[in-house]
Amino acid sequence: MTKYLLAALLCFASLLSSAQPNVDANALLSALQQFKHLQGQFSQQQFGQNKVLLAESRGEFRILQPSYFAWEVLSPDEQLIIVDPEFIWHYDRDLETVTRRPVTGDAEMIPLKILGGDAEKLEEKFNIVDKGANEFVLTPLSGDLGFKKLILYLDQTQLSGMEIHDNIDQFVVIKFTNLDANAELSSADFALTPPPEADLFYYDQ
16 A cells, blocks of 8 residues: 555656647646645545455645645554655654655656646646546656556645546545645655654665
């Protein structure tokens, strides 16, 4: 579950390469501009093939555009994933382990870049279709991002949910609640100091 969650978040979740403006992408970027800083709660369900429910979790998240992201699972286990400009941190409280990896490529940052409204990454990586009813479908232009489709549900006032469909017909459904787009967040809110009892695994690449 942890591996799948990490891939879904950091692998998330552009436009077709074109010199002409893409109306659907512009609509998505416009909607994302309201989320300069955002925090709230989430509930997540992971489905296997034939829509079989495999796992459920809930927790809290924080976003500070353009480079900070925190995803904290509170139930059924306790885990914290933090992305800052340099590193991806994973703290498993139950196992008392902290893993740190450098941010080395675009794949890890794609979902953060989506929610951060990074126009360049959207243009490079995705075809975007505005389906109406506050639904945007993002399809990777290459097969190296770890998923085949990402659906984002948002309007000009709220980010309500996300679906991430992988390449083996499994998918994750995430619902966001209790959102606060006026939270005064700073980089300090995304700092992780490993506890003394934790085993540390730091990777340079």
